[in-house]
Amino acid sequence: NAGVTQTPKFRVLKTGQSMTLLCAQDMNHEYMYWYRQDPGMGLRLIHYSVGEGTTAKGEVPDGYNVSRLKKQNFLLGLESAAPSQTSVYFCASMRAGEQFFGPGTRLTVL
């Protein structure tokens, strides 16, 4: 039982490049979330999903898109990366009010 996994762990992009972050969970949870963590800011919600095929905007959705084609996977996309998107990205899934977090993806945009 791997819990919540994130791919990749690290990535460096140039401004304007695109990429997709993958989150996978093997706990059969309906709810999944993407957060970003910046120094002194805590974690902020980007997008979330309440089930397969559904997505919703969080607090800071601009510049990101998401998809939940399969229940176990939640993808976060950056179409045209900007330096302001340099951050650590955490995925989480939820059951009974408790969120289970992945190990994070450290993204640097130059």
Added chain:
Amino acid sequence: AQSVTQLGSHVSVSEGALVLLRCNYSSSVPPYLFWYVQYPNQGLQLLLKYTTGATLVKGINGFEAEFKKSETSFHLTKPSAHMSDAAEYFCAVTRLMYSGGGADGLTFGKGTHLIIQP
């Protein structure tokens, strides 16, 4: 809208001393409150949560927190600090629980870095 305020971005205590990390929240509906811990270069781990019922909540690693509605607070305490408690601590609130209606994510405080002095 919800918000969380954690007083003190850094708290330093001596090993064996009381740990007190402060959290105040704002919510227009009954809140559900959480404390998470993050060790360097790792994800977040749930320490404890308050949903309903008993206002004093016990968590892992000897931590506990008390929900005080009148003070809109959910402070985290531990009677005796250990070196292994050094980490970043986050208080979080949500307004909808997983109970048929969905849950729209957590609102986090900015975090408190706990430093343990030997």
